[in-house]
Amino acid sequence: xxxxxxxxxxxxxxxxxxxxxxxxxxxxxxxxxxxxxxxxxxxxxxxxxxxxxxxxxxxxxxxxxxxxxxxxxxxxxxxxxxxxxxxxxxxxxxxxxxxxxxxxxxxx
Amino acid sequence: xxxxxxxxxxxxxxxxxxxxxxxxxxxxxxxxxxxxxxxxxxxxxxxxxxxxxxxxxxxxxxxxxxxxxxxxxxxxxxxxxxxxxxxxxxxxxxxxxxxxxxxxxxxxxxxxxxxxxxxx
Numbered sequence: 324x325x326x327x328x329x330x331x332x333x334x335x336x337x338x339x340x341x342x343x344x345x346x347x348x349x350x351x352x353x354x355x356x357x358x359x360x361x362x363x364x365x366x367x368x369x370x371x372x373x374x375x376x377x378x379x380x381x382x383x384x385x386x387x388x389x390x391x392x393x394x395x396x397x398x399x400x401x402x403x404x405x406x407x408x409x410x411x412x413x414x415x416x417x418x419x420x421x422x423x424x425x426x427x428x429x430x431x
Numbered sequence: 432x433x434x435x436x437x438x439x440x441x442x443x444x445x446x447x448x449x450x451x452x453x454x455x456x457x458x459x460x461x462x463x464x465x466x467x468x469x470x471x472x473x474x475x476x477x478x479x480x481x482x483x484x485x486x487x488x489x490x491x492x493x494x495x496x497x498x499x500x501x502x503x504x505x506x507x508x509x510x511x512x513x514x515x516x517x518x519x520x521x522x523x524x525x526x527x528x529x530x531x532x533x534x535x536x537x538x539x540x541x542x543x544x545x546x547x548x549x550x551x
Contacts, residue, residue, distance in 0.1 A: 356537050358476075365526055365544055366476065371537035409476050411538070419492060420466065420478040 325349055327410050327423035334429040341397040343426045345410030348391055355393040356411045357386060359404075360425075366409065370395060397428070405430045433457035435527050435542035442548045443517050450513040451545045453527030458540075460508035461485040463530050466538065467501065467512045469523040477523075482510055517549045 327347040335341045345355060355373050358366035370376060370386035373393055383398045397404055410423040438452040453465065467479040480491035482501040489501050500513045514521055525545045528538040 354536055358538070360476075365541035366528075366538070367541075368534065368537045368539050371534040371539075375534070377534050377537070377539065407475075411476075413536075417490060417492075419490075420468075420481075422468075422476040422478060425475040 325414055325421060327355075327412060327421055329408075329410060329423040329426045331424070332427045332429065334431055335400050336431045337402060338399055341400050341404070341428055343395045343397075343408050343410075343428065344392055345394070345423045346392045347412065347421070347423075349414065350388065350391050350393055350412060353412045353415065355386070355388065357384075357395045358409045358411065360407045360409065361405075369408075400428075400430055402430050404428060433531060433540055435529065435540055437525075437527060437542040437545045440546040440548070442550065445518055445549055445551055447517055448513055448515040449517060449521075449547050450511055451525050451527075451547070452509050452511050453542050454507065454509045455529070456508065458531060460503075461505060463532065463540075465501075465503070465510040466528045467499075468526045468528055470526070470544075471520070471523040474523075479512070479525075484510060514547075517547075519549050521547065522549045523547060 357370040359369050360366040369380050369384050373388040374386045385396045387394045407425045409425045434456045436454045443449050461484045464481045466481045482489045484503045503510045527542040529540045
């Protein structure tokens with residue numbers, strides 16, 4: 324199965340914009356999903372099908388896609404957004420579920 | 432409301448097996464595949480496989496084939512995941528996860544996690 328590549332860490336100051344990327348060859352053909360995980364908690368989905376935001380997720384969370392890279396953008400970052408973020412997609416050869424390695428977002 | 436409730440923490444010796452349960456409520460258990468995901472301490476999420484609760488069919492990640500068995504009991508809306516021949520590398524939090532269908536393709540239902548510690 325293939326790999327999804329994320330930067331290990333991203334740091335921003337409160338109120339700034341955080342962008343977390345996820346790269347993988349199949350991404351143009353397969354949707355990506357984003358999950359937020361805080362310490363000691365199960366993951367929570369924040370973006371589905373590349374760009375869709377589920378109900379209950381703040382509008383400052385958005386997703387985009389371009390070629391083999393998808394991006395999670397958090398506008399006006401708040402202290403409560405500090406967490407690990409994981410992208411996820413599907414390897415249709417299995418089908419298998421694939422997670423990126425995760426990105427730790429630090430709010431300075 | 433929709434809930435996935437997992438069994439409690441386990442401590443196991445190397446070479447033994449562990450079986451984790453995941454009880455579903457608030458939705459029709461057989462309507463959604465149940466996936467298992469694990470997370471070693473300080474590490475990322477690792478997908479292990481899924482079971483189709485309707486048919487019992489399974490699909491395991493290549494890494495776990497031959498060592499992981501996923502089963503279900505539809506009478507109690509519960510999925511099970513067993514790992515055999517445990518080593519210290521299997522020390523992790525194990526999650527069950529499923530898709531409600533409200534958000535196509537997304538895992539929007541997660542269990543609370545079960546900590547499995549493998550230690551002699």
